[in-house]
Amino acid sequence: xxxxxxxxxxxxxxxxxxxxxxxxxxxxxxxxxxxxxxxxxxxxxxxxxxxxxxxxxxxxxxxxxxxxxxxxxxxxxxxxxxxxxxxxxxxxxxxxxxxxxxxxxxxxxxxxxxxxxxxxxxxxxxxxxxxxxxxxxxxxxxxxxxxxxxxxxxxxxxxxxxxxxxxxxxxxxxxxxxxxxxxxxxxxxxxxxxxxxxxxxxxxxxxxxxxxxxxxxxxxxxxxxxxxxxxxxxxxxxxxxxxxxxxxxxxxxxxxxxxxxxxxxxxxxxxxxxxxxxxxxxxxxxxxxxxxxxxxxxxxxxxxxxxxxxxxxxxxxxxxxxxxxxxxxxxxxxxxxxxxxxxxxxxxxxxx
Numbered sequence: 004x005x006x007x008x009x010x011x012x013x014x015x016x017x018x019x020x021x022x023x024x025x026x027x028x029x030x031x032x033x034x035x036x037x038x039x040x041x042x043x044x045x046x047x048x049x050x051x052x053x054x055x056x057x058x059x060x061x062x063x064x065x066x067x068x069x070x071x072x073x074x075x076x077x078x079x080x081x082x083x084x085x086x087x088x089x090x091x092x093x094x095x096x097x098x099x100x101x102x103x104x105x106x107x108x109x110x111x112x113x114x115x116x117x118x119x120x121x122x123x124x125x126x127x128x129x130x131x132x133x134x135x136x137x138x139x140x141x142x143x144x145x146x147x148x149x150x151x152x153x154x155x156x157x158x159x160x161x162x163x164x165x166x167x168x169x170x171x172x173x174x175x176x177x178x179x180x181x182x183x184x185x186x187x188x189x190x191x192x193x194x195x196x197x198x199x200x201x202x203x204x205x206x207x208x209x210x211x212x213x214x215x216x217x218x219x220x221x222x223x224x225x226x227x228x229x230x231x232x233x234x235x236x237x238x239x240x241x242x243x244x245x246x247x248x249x250x251x252x253x254x255x256x257x258x259x260x261x262x263x264x265x266x267x268x269x270x271x272x273x274x275x276x277x278x279x280x281x282x283x284x285x286x287x288x289x290x291x292x293x294x295x296x297x298x299x300x301x302x303x304x305x306x307x308x309x310x311x312x313x314x315x316x317x318x319x320x321x322x323x324x325x326x327x328x329x330x331x332x333x334x335x336x337x338x339x340x341x342x343x344x345x346x347x348x349x350x351x352x353x354x355x
Contacts, residue, residue: 071110075096079297149287151283154322239257
């Protein structure tokens, strides 16, 4: 057996505990983010915990939580569950966490509670990274990915189905009201008119609640369709024909949604989108990544499944953060299907 292999003893213990920071290259992005956050004023993040009862569970240090979140988002990890998993498995995350292991719910709650302050802090870190030479903004890559919404596609209903369900529920509610009134009369005779007997049956309460949700969803679909019609030059009362009475009639009246148009009761802003495992209630998230060190410099999210309208908004988002537009943009065909001309100007009057 050859004897010139390097030593390999997985079960060997260390005589002295190693420093986790020694396991990362000296110029690693995690060190940069850690040092930048340590130099920032984080007083806005401490206020909530200083006012809380000290007898409760000890909260995680805000600086540690910020370092983890900024590093995660800068390197393309957005899921709180995935971040929690990386803190256990990824050396860079473990160095930043320094022996802390917050659960995914804790990470998510921290971000939501400090969202406005976190967005501003993240922008400052990106700008410092640019001034430190980590972001060149010579070439960036833009792409999108579908993110599942916190809503089931089974909670969505088409406009045609809403109309059918509305009529069905109205009939059922009318029957239940009649049943309630009949029951009240019978109980008045049995218990006396002074005793209560006017509560609506629980079944009626559920049906009324569902009918209310359906009507609200129908209204959202109609308002959404009206906005689309106005964008196409239509107006209320156009008689279903362009220019009043001239031309071929429109397929539907102003503001009337398509029969298959859907709305979700749980998350009305999400949309049905095709994902790897089929169709789900989702959002379309966009990211712009700098070529030099793969740092995310701008993000966006939309409920439009197509990427084709997101190229210009993402370039403008990059300009808003970096105060300049990138020299080159790399994007796939889904983002490049833009049929209109466009022009961007930086604050220095340069054309892009």
